[in-house]
Amino acid sequence: MSTTSDAGAPARFPREIPIQYGTALLVVVLVAAPLLPVLYQSLLDGPLYDRDVRLTLGNFVRLAHTDGFGLVLWNTFVLAALTTVVAQVFGTLAAILFGRTDIPGARVLGELFLWPLYLSALVLSFGWYTIYGPAGYVTLFWQSLFGDAPWNLYSLGGMAAIAGVSQAPLAYLYCLSSAGMTDPTLEEAARVSGAGTFTTLRRITLPLMLPAIAYSAVLNFTIGLELLSVPLIFGEPAGINVLTTFLFNVSATSPRPDHGLAATAAALMLVVICFLVWLQGRLLGNTRRFVTLGGKATRPRPFRLGGLRWPLFVGCVIYVVLTGIAPIAMLVLRAFTSFLSPMIPLADVLTLDNFTSLANEPIYARAVRNSFIVSLVGAAIATALVGLIALIVHRSEFRFRGALHYVALFPRAVPGVVAGIGFFYAFALIPGLGGIRNSIWVLVIAFTMRFIPAGLGAVAPMLLQVSPDLDRAARVQGADWWTTSRRIMAPLMRPALVACYTILFISFFKEYATAIFLFAPGSEVIGTALLQTWVQGEVGVVAALAAIQVIVIAVCVATARAIFGVKLHG
Amino acid sequence: MADLLIEGLVKRFGDVRAVDNLSLHVADGEFVTLLGPSGCGKSTTLAAVAGLDRPDEGRIIVGGKTYFDSARGIWLPPEARGCGLVFQTYALWPHMTVYDNVVFPLTLRKVSGADRKRRVAEVLALVEMEPYADRYPHQLSGGQQQRVALARTLVYQPAILLLDEPLSNLDAKLRDRARAWLAELRTRLGLTTIYVTHDQIEALSLSDRIVVMNAGRIAQVGPPQEIYERPADPFVADFIGTTNFLPARVAEVGAGSAVLELGDGQRVEVAAERPPAQGSRVTLAFRPEQMRAATAGEVSDGQGCVVETRVLSRSYVGGSWQVALDLGGGALRLETATPPAGDTARIWLPRSGGIVFQETAHVAG
Ligand SMILES: Nc1ncnc2c1ncn2[C@@H]1O[C@H](COP(=O)(O)OP(=O)(O)OP(=O)(O)O)[C@@H](O)[C@H]1O
Ligand SMILES: [Mg+2]
Numbered sequence: 001m002s003t004t005s006d007a008g009a010p011a012r013f014p015r016e017i018p019i020q021y022g023t024a025l026l027v028v029v030l031v032a033a034p035l036l037p038v039l040y041q042s043l044l045d046g047p048l049y050d051r052d053v054r055l056t057l058g059n060f061v062r063l064a065h066t067d068g069f070g071l072v073l074w075n076t077f078v079l080a081a082l083t084t085v086v087a088q089v090f091g092t093l094a095a096i097l098f099g100r101t102d103i104p105g106a107r108v109l110g111e112l113f114l115w116p117l118y119l120s121a122l123v124l125s126f127g128w129y130t131i132y133g134p135a136g137y138v139t140l141f142w143q144s145l146f147g148d149a150p151w152n153l154y155s156l157g158g159m160a161a162i163a164g165v166s167q168a169p170l171a172y173l174y175c176l177s178s179a180g181m182t183d184p185t186l187e188e189a190a191r192v193s194g195a196g197t198f199t200t201l202r203r204i205t206l207p208l209m210l211p212a213i214a215y216s217a218v219l220n221f222t223i224g225l226e227l228l229s230v231p232l233i234f235g236e237p238a239g240i241n242v243l244t245t246f247l248f249n250v251s252a253t254s255p256r257p258d259h260g261l262a263a264t265a266a267a268l269m270l271v272v273i274c275f276l277v278w279l280q281g282r283l284l285g286n287t288r289r290f291v292t293l294g295g296k297a298t299r300p301r302p303f304r305l306g307g308l309r310w311p312l313f314v315g316c317v318i319y320v321v322l323t324g325i326a327p328i329a330m331l332v333l334r335a336f337t338s339f340l341s342p343m344i345p346l347a348d349v350l351t352l353d354n355f356t357s358l359a360n361e362p363i364y365a366r367a368v369r370n371s372f373i374v375s376l377v378g379a380a381i382a383t384a385l386v387g388l389i390a391l392i393v394h395r396s397e398f399r400f401r402g403a404l405h406y407v408a409l410f411p412r413a414v415p416g417v418v419a420g421i422g423f424f425y426a427f428a429l430i431p432g433l434g435g436i437r438n439s440i441w442v443l444v445i446a447f448t449m450r451f452i453p454a455g456l457g458a459v460a461p462m463l464l465q466v467s468p469d470l471d472r473a474a475r476v477q478g479a480d481w482w483t484t485s486r487r488i489m490a491p492l493m494r495p496a497l498v499a500c501y502t503i504l505f506i507s508f509f510k511e512y513a514t515a516i517f518l519f520a521p522g523s524e525v526i527g528t529a530l531l532q533t534w535v536q537g538e539v540g541v542v543a544a545l546a547a548i549q550v551i552v553i554a555v556c557v558a559t560a561r562a563i564f565g566v567k568l569h570g
Numbered sequence: 571m572a573d574l575l576i577e578g579l580v581k582r583f584g585d586v587r588a589v590d591n592l593s594l595h596v597a598d599g600e601f602v603t604l605l606g607p608s609g610c611g612k613s614t615t616l617a618a619v620a621g622l623d624r625p626d627e628g629r630i631i632v633g634g635k636t637y638f639d640s641a642r643g644i645w646l647p648p649e650a651r652g653c654g655l656v657f658q659t660y661a662l663w664p665h666m667t668v669y670d671n672v673v674f675p676l677t678l679r680k681v682s683g684a685d686r687k688r689r690v691a692e693v694l695a696l697v698e699m700e701p702y703a704d705r706y707p708h709q710l711s712g713g714q715q716q717r718v719a720l721a722r723t724l725v726y727q728p729a730i731l732l733l734d735e736p737l738s739n740l741d742a743k744l745r746d747r748a749r750a751w752l753a754e755l756r757t758r759l760g761l762t763t764i765y766v767t768h769d770q771i772e773a774l775s776l777s778d779r780i781v782v783m784n785a786g787r788i789a790q791v792g793p794p795q796e797i798y799e800r801p802a803d804p805f806v807a808d809f810i811g812t813t814n815f816l817p818a819r820v821a822e823v824g825a826g827s828a829v830l831e832l833g834d835g836q837r838v839e840v841a842a843e844r845p846p847a848q849g850s851r852v853t854l855a856f857r858p859e860q861m862r863a864a865t866a867g868e869v870s871d872g873q874g875c876v877v878e879t880r881v882l883s884r885s886y887v888g889g890s891w892q893v894a895l896d897l898g899g900g901a902l903r904l905e906t907a908t909p910p911a912g913d914t915a916r917i918w919l920p921r922s923g924g925i926v927f928q929e930t931a932h933v934a935g
Contacts, residue, residue, distance in 0.1 A: 014647070469661035475648040476620050476655040477675040477726065487674070491665045 016481040020398040023388050024407075030449045031410050034422020038270065041263035041425055048259065049428045059260040063268070066261065068241070076242040078156055079163070079231065080224030086164020087220045090319070091171025092206075092213055097316060099176050100205065102302045104313050110172075112320045117169035118553050119328070120510035122229035122530060123546045124166045127327025128153060129233070130334050130543070137330055140341055154238035159230045165323040167223055171216040178212035197303050215283045222276040225269070226415035228513045233534065243269055244417050244513075251421050253517055263425070266418045277413040328550060335547035338540065354544035364541060366522070367529035368548060370440050371509055374525055378444035379504035385448065386455035386504075387497055390463050391485050395471055412453045416513030419450055424517045438520035446514045451507045455500045462496035463489075502560040506553055572633020572729045572762060573598045574619065579628035581614050588614040589625065590786035596730075596764065596779075598633075601756055603765045603773040606783035607809065612766040613658075615783075616732050619764065620655045621648035632729055654728030658735045660719040662707035668694070668718050669703040675726040693725040696755070713744045730762040737772060749775065770810055774798060782806050804927050807855050814861070816854040816900035823848045828926065830854055833898030838875040841922035853927045856902075860923050863906050864916040874920045884909045 037048060042060075046053040063069060097103050098110040116124055131137040132153055142149045152158050228244040236245055243265060248254070251262035305312060334340050337349040358364045392398050393405040411419070423446045427437045436442055470492065474484040490497075512527025519528045526549050533541045574596040581589040589611040596602045604612045617623040619630055621637065624645055630638040632653070637646050662671055669690060676686045694700045697717040707715055716736055723731065736752075737745045753776055756763065767773055773780050774794040782789045782797060782805075789809075790802040801807035804815060818830035821837060828845040830852065831837050838854070846852055864876045879895040879902060886892075891909040895902040895917070904917060 467659060467661065469657045469659050470663060472622050472648070473655070473657060473661035473663075473722075474674070476622070476651075476653055477722070478649045478652065478678045479674075480647070480649045483678065488663055492663075 014480065016396065016398075019388075019482055020392050020396060023385070023392055024398070024400055024404045026385070027389060027404060027408050027452070030445070030452075031407050031414075033426040034414065034419045034446070034449065035270070037425030037429055038263050038266050038418060038422045041259055042267040044260060044263075046260070047257075048425055059264040063261055063264045069246075072241045072243060072246045075156065075235075075240055076225060076244075079160055079227070079235075079242055080221050082156060082160030083163040083167060083224035083227070084217050084221045086160055087167040088171050088213060088217050090164065090168040091173075091216065092175050092209065094168065094172045094316075095175035095209070096201065096205065097312060098172075100201075100303055101305050101312075103305060103309060103316065109316050109320060112324060113172060114169045115324050115328075116166040118506060118557055119166075119550060120229065120512065120527070121163060121166045121227060122233075122512055122527065123331070123510070123549055124324075124327060125162055125230050125233045126530070126534070126542055126546050127331040128162050130330045130340065130539075131327055132158075135341075137340060138326075140343070144343075154234050154240075156240060159234050159240075162234075163224060163227055163230050167220045170220060170223075171213070174212040174216035174219075175209050178209045197305075201303065211283065215280060218276055218280050218283060222273055222280070225273065225276075226417065226513075228417055228516075232531070244415075247417050247421065248516070251517065252424055259425075262421060266421050269415055270413070270418050273415055273418075274413045331543050332547045332550060334540070335543035354540040358541055358544045361541075363524060364529055364533070364545065367524040367526050367545070370443075370524060371526040371549075374440050374443050374447065375505045375508040378447055378508050379501050381444065382448040382451060382455060382504050382508075383497055383501045386452060386459055386500055387490070387493060389452065390456060390459040390493075391489055394460065394463050395468070395485070395489060396481055408456060409453045411450055414450070416450060416511070417517070419446055420514040420517030423449075423514070427518075438523060440523045440525070442518050443515050443523065443525060446518055447508045447511055450511070450514055451504055454507060455504050458500040458503050459493065459496045462499070463493060466492050498560075502556060506556055509552060509556075510549060572635075573600075574730055574762060574764070575629070575631040576615075576619070577629040577631075579615065579618060579625055579630065581611070581618060581623065581625040587786050589618065592628075592783075592786070592788055594781060594788070594791070596762060599760045599762055601763045601765065601776060601778045603767060603777040603780045604783055605767060605770065605773040605780050605809070606789075607768060610783045611786040612768075612783060613734055614786075616655070616734050616764060616766055619730070620653045620732055621646060621651050622655075635729075652726075652729045653732055654723035654726070654730070655732040656716075656719045656723050656734065656736050658738060660707075660715045660739075662715055662718055662722070664707055666706075667703065668699065668705050668707070668710070671707070671718060672722045672725050675722065679726060689725055693721045696724065697721045712740050713748055716740065716748065724759070724761075728761075730764065733763065733765045735767055736765075737769070738767070752776065774810075782809060784809075801855075801925065804853055804855065807925060807927070811857065813858055814856040814900070814902045816856075816897055816902070818852050818854050818898075820846050820848050820850050820852060827921075830926070832877070833900065836877050836898060838877060838919055839870075839921060840924050840926060842926050846926060846928055850928065855925045855927065856919060856923070858903050858905050861902070861904060861917055861919050863904065863908075863910065864918040868916075868918065872921065874918050876916055876918050879915050879917055881910055881913055881915050 041048045043055050043057070044053045045056045045058055094110070094113050098106045098113065103109070129136065132139055132149075132151060139149045139151075153162070226244065227242075228248065231240065231242045231245045232248065234240075235242060241249075247262055247265050247269070250258045250265070252259075330340065335354050336352065337346070338351050338353060339349050358368075389404065389408050393401050393408070398404070414422075423442065427442060466489070471484050471488055474488045475481070479487065510527065512525075512531065515525050515528050516531060519525065524532070526545055530542055530545050530549075533545065574594075576592060576594045579589050579592040580587065592611075592615060594602075604615060606612055614623065618625045619632075619637070625638060625640070627640045628638070629636070629640070632651070635646075635651075636642075636644050637651055638644060663674075666674070672690050672693060673686055676689060681689065690703075691700065694703060697720055699714060699717050699721060702710060702714060702718075707718070710718065716739070720736070737748050740748055749772055756776065765772075765776060774797075777794055779791060780794055780797045781791050784805050790797060790806045792800075797806065798810055801810055808815075816832060818832050818838075820828055821831040822829040823845045826841060826843065826845070827839055828842050829837050829839045840854065868876055870876050877897060879897045882894040882896055882901075884891050884893045890905050890907055893904045893906060893909060893915070895904055895915060897917075902917070904915075
């Protein structure tokens with residue numbers, strides 16, 4: 001070979017500097033945008049966009065003296081606690097039954113059990129309303145047979161049942177991935193030493209699951225506190241207020257907003273959730289740093305249920321049908337009928353009228369279209385951002401990568417309602433944003449901020465599996481960080497990015513809590529339209545919109561699983 | 571091509587000094603091997619030269635270009651250095667074919683299309699991988715992957731070539747072949763090369779000089795023969811294949827020789843250029859092939875000494891026997907065609923060839 005060495009790549013401006021600092025700055029702005037205005041507003045005696053406002057602590061005093069605020073806090077706590085109990089009990093039982101026993105159809109049952117996770121609690125609420133509501137299918141059926149139905153969705157218990165069912169999959173997934181589930185040798189040792197099935201379950205499996213139960217309990221409690229849809233639909237009419245509905249009623253969404261009060265309550269909520277998220281981190285750190293969601297594909301020798309096998313199977317089927325399949329099926333059926341009742345034959349009421357009115361009413365058609373644009377385009381933008389963050393955090397020498405990681409994960413501690421209120425202030429505050437303030441891009445920005453952690457959760461584990469030698473090799477050969485990222489890392493990350501895009505698409509598509517504070521005429525999405533039409537009492541249109549959401553998500557989940565084998569929880 | 575100068579290199583991981591004040595000069599075209607046990611800092615040194623890790627102190631200069639200088643705050647990112655590094659894992663990009671893998675560095679250097687094709691073909695021919703250009707890495711055997719990794723590095727004619735245990739992922743047979751092939755290639759190319767291994771045969775057969783490392787420091791630097799025949803301390807001796815260490819005390823000192831008393835009172839006379847002080851404790855080291863079973867009636871003479879040993883065990887290793895012996899508290903291993911019959915064996919130790927170490931360092935391993 002010749003002796004002239006062209007080894008040294010020509011010296012050039014380090015491109016990674018602007019890219020890395022730019023990304024970091026973007027993330028910081030994105031995360032700070034809703035938070036700072038909320039904190040600022042909570043200290044002002046008037047709306048923050050007014051000219052003469054003064055700093056004050058009066059809002060805190062006013063909030064403390066607001067009539068019934070104590071009750072609001074109490075309700076919030078009770079609802080979250082009950083929700084957690086319901087979710088943990090069902091989730092843990094399901095994990096043991098579907099994960100460790102010889103119950104028939106465990107795989108299918110497990111899949112069905114997960115479904116509420118993919119849908120929004122909002123849609124599930126409508127589903128429950130259609131069958132367990134005052135004029136619900138099952139309720140009417142029950143009344144015709146036994147008299148008054150013993151349940152009431154318009155109560156803390158009823159709400160906790162819905163929320164609990166919709167959050168049970170989280171408990172299920174975490175328990176499934178706990179040591180008690182994934183390390184069969186531990187319980188085999190117990191069985192060899194003479195412990196029976198139920199002794200082993202009680203003494204070995206369950207205790208080993210405790211860390212997972214504790215972690216998912218805190219997670220579910222947090223989500224229970226942030227929950228808006230269920231209390232809005234069932235709590236409001238019954239006069240049961242929680243923190244989120246309180247916020248909804250005093251913030252910009254109400255005819256007479258009290259910004260000081262709203263921001264103060266939001267700040268309060270932020271502090272509590274921050275603490276809980278911190279607690280989650282501690283619990284996770286104490287047990288195992290990374291919980292692999294989804295469990296193991298191979299199930300070690302399952303427990304024999306013996307004579308209880310079929311009764312338990314029937315019980316599980318009833319649970320899955322009553323809590324998930326029936327409500328959703330009925331909701332979809334309701335979309336194709338004018339009225340649904342056990343007294344009237346189905347053939348008499350079948351119609352496409354709901355969809356026709358949906359198509360003819362510009363607002364609804366626009367909502368569906370906007371939802372698609374926000375989800376398709378927004379998720380793509382967010383995925384690109386998440387991919388970039390993951391690369392900088394895990395695969396660069398960026399000086400502030402640790403801080404960037406922290407900031408990027410911070411939105412976990414920002415409830416949807418708080419993010420909504422915060423972005424509303426942010427866009428009101430910053431001049432020159434008039435153009436996008438009333439467009440769907442506001443939603444894209446807010447949703448992106450909300451779901452960065454979810455996206456990172458999908459990308460980071462897979463990225464960490466890519467050997468660092470692969471990008472180091474490119475660097476040594478003369479590729480700078482950005483070229484390495486584009487030419488080597490991006491293709492290797494493709495499966496992770498597909499998973500990330502799917503998760504973000506679904507999340508964007510069903511999001512409503514943030515949107516409800518931000519949408520304007522023209523920028524409605526399905527989530528906000530659902531709540532609007534619900535308030536107007538147009539149950540048929542609600543059902544039709546919900547049906548669209550359910551079907552799109554179902555198709556999306558099924559395709560992602562079939563084509564890419566993507567795991568969608570995490 | 572260029573020479574490499576490392577001065578006072580220090581790399582800490584927390585409290586661990588993975589590389590501890592290492593200085594080394596590698597001449598233009600020289601092939602130097604870093605040899606040492608696992609965790610002694612070989613990869614860390616290599617990573618410092620390639621720019622994958624930023625060291626804490628020291629200087630690295632290649633062909634007059636300063637890669638790193640802690641005093642002047644200079645640190646070049648890896649892409650600005652122009653080193654060639656072959657990873658232990660090969661690190662072939664799984665989403666690219668062999669051709670794409672090899673052409674990548676040329677694309678980065680904006681080499682023109684025709685030139686690019688020619689150079690890739692050339693280098694693939696050099697590593698005898700031309701027919702595999704369209705395959706993906708996972709369709710290649712370990713040895714083939716290693717060649718592609720090497721081709722990908724050679725194609726841009728790096729200033730220096732860094733190889734991190736390139737043969738350790740191959741099975742024993744393939745490894746022998748790959749070693750011979752590498753030795754041939756090395757004489758043909760004459761690149762300045764740093765080669766990392768913990769296999770002494772690779773080190774001895776390939777290198778111009780060997781650097782034996784221990785716990786982040788250099789234990790000895792020298793040509794293979796010198797390292798092998800005159801290890802600087804018991805650690806190097808042990809690492810380079812000397813297995814027999816006998817504790818002893820210096821009983822008498824003569825001109826160019828010394829009489830050592832072993833643990834059980836037997837005495838042996840050995841040649842020593844600079845004999846240690848009388849009465850001091852020393853360690854006498856022999857390689858297995860330097861000793862043999864004494865013939866019947868053989869006695870100590872000017873060539874060597876005959877000593878009595880206790881037989882601990884014997885095992886047949888195919889063609890010969892390996893016998894474990896105890897000599898005054900020191901363990902000896904002897905290779906012999908006929909195993910000793912009884913509980914004791916008389917063996918012959920040469921007068922010169924053994925090495926006397928002052929009893930300061932302890933023997934690792
Ligand atoms: N990233 C790191 N963080 C902490 N310690 C490290 C790191 N990399 C290496 N070390 C430590 O530095 C020391 C030297 O490691 P190095 O990889 O250089 O060893 P090596 O000589 O290449 O060993 P081997 O032959 O096993 O590859 C070891 O003690 C190792 O534990
Ligand atoms: Mg190494």
